[in-house]
Amino acid sequence: MIMHKYMKTLLAAGVVAAAGLSAAEARDLTVVGFGGAVQDAFREAYFTPYAKEKGITVLEDTTNGGLAKQKAMVEAGNVTWDVMQMEDDEVTMACEQGLLEDMDWSTRAHADEIDPSQFKDCAVGALSWANILTYDAGKLTDGPKNWADFWNVEKWPGKRGLRKTAKLTMEVALMADGVAPADVYKVIATKEGQDRAFAKLDELKPHIQWWESGAQPQEWLSSGDVVMTSAYNGRVDTAQKEGKNFSIIWDGQINSVEFWAVMKGTPNLDQSIAFVEFLMSKDPQVTFANAIAYGVSNVKAMEALPADRLAKLPSAPDNLKNAVRFNSEFWIDHGEELAERFASWVAQ
Missing domain, CATH: 3.40.190.10 (Periplasmic binding protein-like II)
Known part of the structure; x- marks a missing residue:
């Protein structure tokens, strides 16, 4: 059986952790999405370019939603996820329950380019879907x-x-x-x-x-x-x-809209913030919207898309x-x- 490359990396990180290093030293930035085609688009637009630019490893995991795993991690003080893609209602509940870092993303880099409706307590818009x-x-x-x-x-x-x-x-x-x-x-x-x-x-x-x-x-x-x-x-x-x-x-x-949020208690807080700021920037969002037909939060990115591509997005007026x-x-x-x-x- 061929092991998926990301699973290999995750296992390697686990071996390092077992060697006695701290969690912060042992593991790389871990980003969690809903898998499938959207995760492929995330990888193309965000994960791979950011890892290359920063010279780091970006690990991936997937979820089908729900807050049980996040809650267990935070309560146990063993947070192994960093940045998460989350549905609208769940990100609000997670913020209220103290499962996310209470970040005001409207004060961060590229915030002036983001549609104001795409900011929430603890979160910033990732994509709009139908x-x-x-x-x-x-x-x-x-x-x-x-x-x-x-x-x-x-x-x-x-x-x-x-x-x-x-x-x-x-x-x-x-x-x-x-x-x-x-x-x-x-x-x-x-x-x-x-x-x-x-x-x-x-x-x-x-x-x-x-x-x-x-x-x-x-x-x-x-x-x-x-x-x-x-x-x-x-x-x-x-x-x-x-x-x-x-x-x-x-x-x-x-x-609906989905959001990016940072897990409460992540040992990679600074790196997580920097990564979300990258996600908020124009050029990666243009790449994402061209890779998969979801709307994005950066207004300049939406304006940069050709008319035939905009017509395929759920946020197109028609x-x-x-x-x-x-x-x-x-x-x-x-x-x-x-x-x-x-x-x-x-x-x-």
């Missing part, structure tokens, strides 16, 4: 046009891929049931609206194949395991570049016409209870 509907146009010549079509198993028989979380799935169910994108969070905020979302999901449940990592929807479309799926737009764009005939339906996209803006405050307030209800429902 949860969209996609299908293989080579297999479906008359494919679905919206989430209501996604539920039409008579016209399009076969499995549907949906993310195995209440978040991003209940919103889709409500749109499929006729709720306008602008009204989704008004409806879902009520008990009746939540019941409505689960009732709609009941209709489709026998046909759902649940995905947990962002790479799975594209793999399942390619293999024919699903006939259509929700997915992250950037990953679909990458599949298109690789020759896949996957269509993106922007109608009903759920648009793509936002019928979009749902992800409401992180709702999920902070209701996420735990709805996650429990969703897990119980899936298991039934």
